[in-house]
Amino acid sequence: MRCILSVDVEDWYHILDVPGAPEPSEWEGLPARVEVGMRKILEVLAVSQMRATFFFLGWIAERHPNLVAEVQRCGHEIASHGYLHELAYRMTPEQFLEDALRSKRILEDLTGEPVLGFRASGFSLTEATPWFFDKLLEAGFGYDSSLFPASRQHGGMKVHMRAPYKVTSSPHCFYEFPISVVDILGKPLCLFGGGYLRLFPYRLIRRMAQNVLDEGRPVVFYVHPREFDPEHPRLRMPLARRFKSYVNLKSTQSKLRNLLSDFEITSFADFIRVELGEEAIV
Numbered sequence: 705m706r707c708i709l710s711v712d713v714e715d716w717y718h719i720l721d722v723p724g725a726p727e728p729s730e731w732e733g734l735p736a737r738v739e740v741g742m743r744k745i746l747e748v749l750a751v752s753q754m755r756a757t758f759f760f761l762g763w764i765a766e767r768h769p770n771l772v773a774e775v776q777r778c779g780h781e782i783a784s785h786g787y788l789h790e791l792a793y794r795m796t797p798e799q800f801l802e803d804a805l806r807s808k809r810i811l812e813d814l815t816g817e818p819v820l821g822f823r824a825s826g827f828s829l830t831e832a833t834p835w836f837f838d839k840l841l842e843a844g845f846g847y848d849s850s851l852f853p854a855s856r857q858h859g860g861m862k863v864h865m866r867a868p869y870k871v872t873s874s875p876h877c878f879y880e881f882p883i884s885v886v887d888i889l890g891k892p893l894c895l896f897g898g899g900y901l902r903l904f905p906y907r908l909i910r911r912m913a914q915n916v917l918d919e920g921r922p923v924v925f926y927v928h929p930r931e932f933d934p935e936h937p938r939l940r941m942p943l944a945r946r947f948k949s950y951v952n953l954k955s956t957q958s959k960l961r962n963l964l965s966d967f968e969i970t971s972f973a974d975f976i977r978v979e980l981g982e983e984a985i986v
């Protein structure tokens with residue numbers, strides 16, 4: 705079974721729940737760094753000749769259409785990370801639908817291709833968003849990867865769904881890909897993205913990824929462009945949070961390189977088509 709690599713395409717100031725983080729109205733005036741990290745990710749992928757899924761924030765896609773074009777040209781999948789990086793549980797169902805649709809249309813206009821995948825900011829699919837999948841179906845998406853089956857600062861749900869599953873079979877086919885977790889000392893933990901991927905030694909990550917594969921599940925890895933750009937400006941935040949956000953930034957590139965040489969990795973769309981044998985939605 706192959707693994708899946710996802711990139712949430714956003715900038716250095718799109719970190720959630722940080723008091724004093726810039727408001728959307730201020731984003732325009734901040735230095736844009738997203739291309740720096742993206743270049744490195746695309747370089748590493750080009751060497752390995754593997755494909756990934758890029759969940760673009762609609763706001764970023766509008767301002768960096770060249771980046772969307774480059775990702776498409778390299779043969780990767782383009783998917784949506786919403787428009788304004790709002791947490792799903794802080795929106796009404798109508799606002800959520802509008803935000804998701806807005807990003808989908810921008811990306812489809814830029815690529816000329818249907819956008820099937822969605823990831824909510826901060827994995828904010830929770831008990832407070834029972835309408836989540838209905839709205840994504842209404843918007844015309846074919847899969848989602850926002851379920852974080854462990855507790856976390858924002859988002860996260862204590863559920864037992866760990867493998868990709870079909871949310872509904874009719875009238876559309878729709879898949880959910882939970883973020884991969886492994887049990888460590890009896891607690892579900894994700895070592896395959898964000899701070900843990902940067903913090904833990906590669907050997908441990910590789911062993912845990914192999915455990916997930918041995919259980920018959922794909923590993924869903926996730927990274928952000930800012931994690932490949934150690935020189936990006938820092939946001940002011942409490943010490944513990946700062947550690948989690950900025951620890952080991954220099955290690956991300958080599959870890960990704962190692963992952964791509966040790967595992968066979970692809971995009972969600974490709975996984976759905978090849979591993980799940982589902983032609984209809986992809």
Ligand SMILES: [Zn+2]
Pocket residue numbers: 712714718785789824825826
């Ligand atoms: Zn995000």
